[in-house]
Amino acid sequence: MTTDHHKTRLRLTEDGRQALLESAEQTWQLTLTGEGRDRTITDWEGTEPETDALYPLIDVLLSRLQLDTLTLAAPVAARWSLTHPAWEHHDDGSARLQRAAFYQMRELWLSHDMQPLIPEIWTQTGEVPHPRRPSLPDGILYRRYHPGLDQVLELRQARVDEDGERFHRWQNLPRVSRFWEYPFSRERLDQMLADRRADPNSFPLILLADGDPVGYFETYYVPEDRLGPYCNAGPFDQGMHVLVGEERYCGKGQAPVWINTLTHYLFLTDPRTRTLYGEPDAANQAMLKQAENLTWRIHEAFDFPHKRARLVSADRHPFFTNARL
Numbered sequence: 031m032t033t034d035h036h037k038t039r040l041r042l043t044e045d046g047r048q049a050l051l052e053s054a055e056q057t058w059q060l061t062l063t064g065e066g067r068d069r070t071i072t073d074w075e076g077t078e079p080e081t082d083a084l085y086p087l088i089d090v091l092l093s094r095l096q097l098d099t100l101t102l103a104a105p106v107a108a109r110w111s112l113t114h115p116a117w118e119h120h121d122d123g124s125a126r127l128q129r130a131a132f133y134q135m136r137e138l139w140l141s142h143d144m145q146p147l148i149p150e151i152w153t154q155t156g157e158v159p160h161p162r163r164p165s166l167p168d169g170i171l172y173r174r175y176h177p178g179l180d181q182v183l184e185l186r187q188a189r190v191d192e193d194g195e196r197f198h199r200w201q202n203l204p205r206v207s208r209f210w211e212y213p214f215s216r217e218r219l220d221q222m223l224a225d226r227r228a229d230p231n232s233f234p235l236i237l238l239a240d241g242d243p244v245g246y247f248e249t250y251y252v253p254e255d256r257l258g259p260y261c262n263a264g265p266f267d268q269g270m271h272v273l274v275g276e277e278r279y280c281g282k283g284q285a286p287v288w289i290n291t292l293t294h295y296l297f298l299t300d301p302r303t304r305t306l307y308g309e310p311d312a313a314n315q316a317m318l319k320q321a322e323n324l325t326w327r328i329h330e331a332f333d334f335p336h337k338r339a340r341l342v343s344a345d346r347h348p349f350f351t352n353a354r355l
Contacts, residue, residue: 031141031173037180038087040094051087058087067098070124074106084110085138086175092129093177093355101126130350136298139174143167147300150265155231155254161265163230163251164299171235172295176287176355181239183291187227188234188246194220196243200275209311210273211336231255237288245274247292257309260332261341266302269309272317285320290353293325297346304346309339318342325349 041050049060058076062069069091079087091100102112104123112119116131136145148164172185188197198216200206207213212222226234231254237244248271252263270292274280279288296306310317312331318340321328325348329341 031137031139031170037175037182038090038177039180040090040177042095049091051090060091064101067096068101069095069097069099070101070103071106072103074109078109081111085132085135088127088132089138089175090177092132096354097129099126099128130347133294133350133355134298134301136301139172139294140298141167141169141171141173143169144171144299147302150302158254158258160251160253165230166233172291172298174291174294174355176291179239179284179287182241183287184238184241185235185247185292185295186238188223188236190220190223190227193236193243193246194223196275197223197246200246200273203275206273206275209314209317210271235292237291239279242276244276244279244288245272247272247288249292249296252307256334257307257341260309261307261329261343263307264302264304266300267305267307268296268299268303269307270296271308272310286324289320289324289326290355293344293349293353294355297349306344308342309334310342312338312340314340325353 038051038053041052042048047062049062051058051060056077056079058074060071061073063072064070088100091097102125107123107125112125114135116127116135118126120126148162151162152159153162154160166187168187168189170184170186173182175182194216198219201210201212201214201219212219214222223234226232226248231250233249235247235249237247250269252258252261252267252269253265255269257269272289272292274285274288293306297303308326318328321342326342326344329343331338331340
């Protein structure tokens with residue numbers, strides 16, 4: 031996870047040939063060539079950022095310009111040590127980075143503790159064989175400055191002592207309890223949150239925007255979950271439940287940001303995760319509409335014992351190729 035999280039803003043000239051990147055401490059002037067979603071940086075004026083600060087700048091360019099590829103001309107590429115295998119090096123000295131490769135660079139957004147992969151050692155839950163699952167550390171798991179929101183987004187594990195009050199408040203909101211169906215007492219919900227943390231296949235998360243809690247997101251591995259029998263999940267495929275708690279983070283086109291952030295995080299946690307799944311209530315038209323507008327696919331409805339649900343899924347390749355982070 032990169033250490034430089036100063037907010038970096040981008041300004042473009044009308045012809046799109048000059049870009050000004052500004053942070054609290056530095057300014058860089060870039061000359062760009064190319065059209066549409068493929069651009070080349072032919073000149074870079076300003077102090078050279080540290081290597082770990084270069085990638086947040088690239089993130090701003092890819093995100094704000096909606097690029098599929100970014101190429102560094104030879105004189106620019108020569109200024110940095112571009113050793114990461116995501117870079118494609120050409121004979122003329124230029125270097126090319128595809129957005130689909132860039133956003134899979136796990137070390138840029140995951141904490142150090144999240145980067146090692148758990149070995150594929152098999153175990154069993156009930157009658158379901160599956161790989162052994164990792165445990166989550168406390169602390170920040172994922173961090174990214176979102177250029178569109180101009181906010182730093184973070185994910186951490188939910189804690190009863192820190193999040194019990196807001197978890198209780200969120201679950202008792204009418205718009206939430208309609209679909210989550212947990213309008214319980216504080217004591218009961220504290221125990222529920224503690225149980226989620228103790229469950230080896232439940233990962234309760236809090237999403238933060240500039241340190242302010244946005245909502246509660248619960249993830250799991252599909253094979254040993256109740257959803258397993260209803261889909262063709264691979265051994266490392268994961269699922270999610272989404273609860274945007276604070277009203278100020280509802281509406282205004284924000285929901286796709288929260289869903290894409292969680293989707294990005296889950297695909298980063300394990301490169302062996304090929305597909306993500308969800309099972310929103312079939313009556314939750316707002317959630318289904320959001321999924322429709324992203325890289326998630328909507329499948330058939332089916333019946334859980336407690337609700338009629340709709341299967342939704344997102345595949346790794348379409349997400350990293352098409353999702354606009």
